[in-house]
Amino acid sequence: MIRAFHIYKYYQKGQVALVDINLRIEKGDFLFITGPSGAGKTTLLKLIYLREFPSSGQLLIEDKNVLHLKRKELEELRRHIGVVFQDFKLIPYLTVYENVALPLYINKEPEYRVRQRVFSALDYVGLVHKTSKFPLQLSGGEQQRIGIARAIVRNPTLLVADEPTGNLDYERAIEIMDMLLDMNTRGATVIVATHNLEIIKRYNKNTVYLKEGRIEER
Amino acid sequence: MRISFFLKRAVLNFLRNKYNNFSSIVNVAVVSFFSILILFVIENAIEFVDRLVSENSAVIVLKDSATLEDIKGVEEIVSKQKGIERYRYISPTHAYEELKNAFGLSAEVADLKPERLLPPLFELKFSRYMEREDFERLKMQLSQNIAFQEMRVNLDLIILSFKFKEYSIYFKGIIIFIVCISSFYILSNTIGLNLNNNRREEIELIELLGGDSLDIKIPYIVEGIIVVSIGFLLGLFIAFGCFITVLPYISKMLHFGVFSFTPVVVKSIDVVFVYLVLVISGFFGVVKFINRFIEGLYEEGN
Known part of the structure; x- marks a missing residue:
């Protein structure tokens, strides 16, 4: 599913974000990425969900080398990845329904299928009664559930969550993590970046520890 | 439905940025007003000279x-x-x-x-x-x-008519060039101003969801067309009003006869042409800015 060979990531200001990262994530895995702030968790996730690209090394997602992808191939690959953000990234002037439908509109799905899938995703996160609300009318936990509904609405093969519980209390965080775990049992590969060790302990899954941009053996 | 969704995004964004857009509408209206008014005057002058020649x-x-x-x-x-x-x-x-x-x-x-x-x-x-x-x-x-x-x-009259027609083409060219440049930069700057933090995130999100170039650009292009269309109609309305009321009034006040027997000719082709130039160059202004913005997204990240 994902292979990383000697990945380095530098920024223009000379800052080193990742150093010699080697990873192998199989289809159907559930993986936590953890480490202190500034360890490179978000950078590593950004490489995986194709927001950024490695400065050197090889990164293969679904057997495709991300550095050799053409624009169209990149768009196609991104459509197989669902992303959940810490700050939700919902479009404030669109309704819940439209926010969740956005990936399907991008996929150019017919309207009947959009409707069917959006309601199914909202039903899954328990917010089917809030379709016509706007994001700012919802609580933080509800907004994150909408974020999850948007991420899963296309049935992605890879689900990436960057600090999905960062802005939530413990109870809401467990709800969100349970949903991600459930998606994993349904066949999706799930990668979650978090600094919440309590959650990592609770779910007892494979974990990668990052420190100063390097993977630390534990 | 997909199209109506993107159009809705464009209209909502237009309304959310109404103050920036309003100032751009005024700019487009001013450019349209002067260009249409000058084109009207040129067309009338050509008509006037043509009639003189045809009487000859x-x-x-x-x-x-x-x-x-x-x-x-x-x-x-x-x-x-x-x-x-x-x-x-x-x-x-x-x-x-x-x-x-x-x-x-x-x-x-x-x-x-x-x-x-x-x-x-x-x-x-x-x-x-x-x-x-x-x-x-x-x-x-x-x-x-x-x-x-x-x-x-009467060779003098004929030569004058020919020269006038030739120069009027250059004049029209200059007017169209000004319209073209103005529209390009007005819309490019408008979209630049409208790209606040929320909309930057929106573009980034659509990219991450696998959106293609059109998914990102359509709302901005539509927003640009709305700005251009409203500005153009405003400019046209004022220019036309001026042409049929103010100019004859000035000629009457100044006893400046040349205006008083100038026939009123409004060539709709000129008006359509100005609108098309506004839309097309505005389109390129928007596209150029968004392209630059998307490139910038990756430069920031790398």
């Missing part, structure tokens, strides 16, 4: 020795010539009869034949579509005919 007639004088065949040759040239509304051949006999009727002249007294008194001639009336090339061709073809003696015409 020319006389082709043939040699006394012109045979019937020569006259037929000249008639063939004239009949095939573009830019001539009508013509007639006036034979010496016919001219003589007219003179005799009008002034009581009598050639018999001097024992002169009409053809020795008057040359054979053609009277031409130019149409308003006479171009310089047509006129030069007519002169050249006539000069090659052995019966041709001279052409009597």
